[in-house]
Amino acid sequence: MDCLDCRPDRRAFLKTAVVGAPLAVTAAAAPARATSETLVTTFYQSLTPEQKKVMCLPFDHELRSKVDANWFITPARVNKFSPDQQQMIREIWKGLYNPEFVENVERQIQQDSRGLDYYSVGLLGEPGSGKFEFVLAGRHCTVRCDGDSVEGAAFGGPIFYGHQAGPAATENPDHPGNVYWYQARRANEVFGALDGKQRAMALVDTTGRKEQSSATIELKRAGEKGAGLPVSAMSKDQKALVEKVLADLLLPYRRKDVDEAMRYIKAKGGVSALSMAFFKQEDIGGDGVWDVWQLESPTMIWYFRGSPHVHTWVNIRAKAI
Numbered sequence: 001m002d003c004l005d006c007r008p009d010r011r012a013f014l015k016t017a018v019v020g021a022p023l024a025v026t027a028a029a030a031p032a033r034a035t036s037e038t039l040v041t042t043f044y045q046s047l048t049p050e051q052k053k054v055m056c057l058p059f060d061h062e063l064r065s066k067v068d069a070n071w072f073i074t075p076a077r078v079n080k081f082s083p084d085q086q087q088m089i090r091e092i093w094k095g096l097y098n099p100e101f102v103e104n105v106e107r108q109i110q111q112d113s114r115g116l117d118y119y120s121v122g123l124l125g126e127p128g129s130g131k132f133e134f135v136l137a138g139r140h141c142t143v144r145c146d147g148d149s150v151e152g153a154a155f156g157g158p159i160f161y162g163h164q165a166g167p168a169a170t171e172n173p174d175h176p177g178n179v180y181w182y183q184a185r186r187a188n189e190v191f192g193a194l195d196g197k198q199r200a201m202a203l204v205d206t207t208g209r210k211e212q213s214s215a216t217i218e219l220k221r222a223g224e225k226g227a228g229l230p231v232s233a234m235s236k237d238q239k240a241l242v243e244k245v246l247a248d249l250l251l252p253y254r255r256k257d258v259d260e261a262m263r264y265i266k267a268k269g270g271v272s273a274l275s276m277a278f279f280k281q282e283d284i285g286g287d288g289v290w291d292v293w294q295l296e297s298p299t300m301i302w303y304f305r306g307s308p309h310v311h312t313w314v315n316i317r318a319k320a321i
Contacts, residue, residue, distance in 0.1 A: 036095035036254075037147040040134045041127040043088040051076070059125030059132065059149070067158040068213045069311050070139045072120035079117035089121060093136050096143050101252040104179040105141075108163040113139045125149065133157070140164070140311070152318035154261035158217045161252070162311040170308035173285030180310045186248045187293050187304070190241045191278055194229070198238075202229035208279040208292040208305050209313075217301050217315035226296035228277025242271045245295070249302055249314075264318045265300060273297050282307040 055076035119138030146156030165177035175181035291306035298320035
């Protein structure tokens with residue numbers, strides 16, 4: 001998706017994510033269906049003892065909070081399950097997204113890894129016990145379904161998304177075909193609206209965060225200043241653009257997780273509590289359209305690394321360290 005207007009129902013989503021109005025998307029009128037959480041329970045009940053040995057872990061296992069650009073939580077690949085179980089996994093996974101965006105994520109998964117068959121699944125804890133988390137992990141995708149078992153963590157914990165849209169690892173400056181590049185275009189609208197002094201603060205003359213698995217999403221401590229320009233130093237119109245960035249970042253995900261993320265963000269001061277940084281030294285093509293940028297606070301990191309292709313690291317918490 002190369003155009004900001006190509007995104008599904010962005011205007012309606014923006015209203016619900018930032019303002020709180022009802023979400024007017026196609027799914028709203030659809031009949032009730034099983035949630036990802038209820039499907040996880042059904043999936044768990046279908047597992048054989050042998051399958052449980054391969055993919056089931058204690059709820060407090062260290063892998064529950066792991067995230068990376070390309071990893072497998074267990075040896076259990078989707079294509080090793082029965083056809084009915086594979087369908088349940090697909091429905092669990094699809095249910096974690098905005099129905100209007102699923103087609104884009106399916107295209108990304110297909111281009112990056114030949115489809116969902118080659119991703120891994122893990123189940124921590126036991127559905128029905130009050131504590132469980134289903135994790136799907138592989139290249140350019142880590143998503144979680146926890147039924148709010150993980151207290152104070154949006155999305156059930158850190159997540160990852162990305163896309164390499166073509167055969168070359170380094171995409172062209174305009175990232176043709178990349179399903180997530182629209183987010184960077186929106187972020188660059190913010191930079192374009194800044195005055196000279198603000199740009200000098202927002203543009204950091206370094207590379208972005210070092211990608212090092214779960215350490216990549218480590219948060220600042222309470223009171224610690226984030227990189228770049230504080231959004232609190234922006235004008236009302238500039239802050240409104242940052243709100244649009246945040247809505248675009250959340251757009252791919254289901255309403256339940258978006259509401260939780262926004263609840264945590266608003267409770268800590270909303271966008272005014274964030275800092276926004278653009279990283280100068282990873283600008284593909286030297287065109288001044290910044291490929292690497294982030295929004296950050298002591299309770300949130302949303303790090304978008306668009307060089308050489310898109311890697312995005314997300315961690316949103318209710319409380320600071």
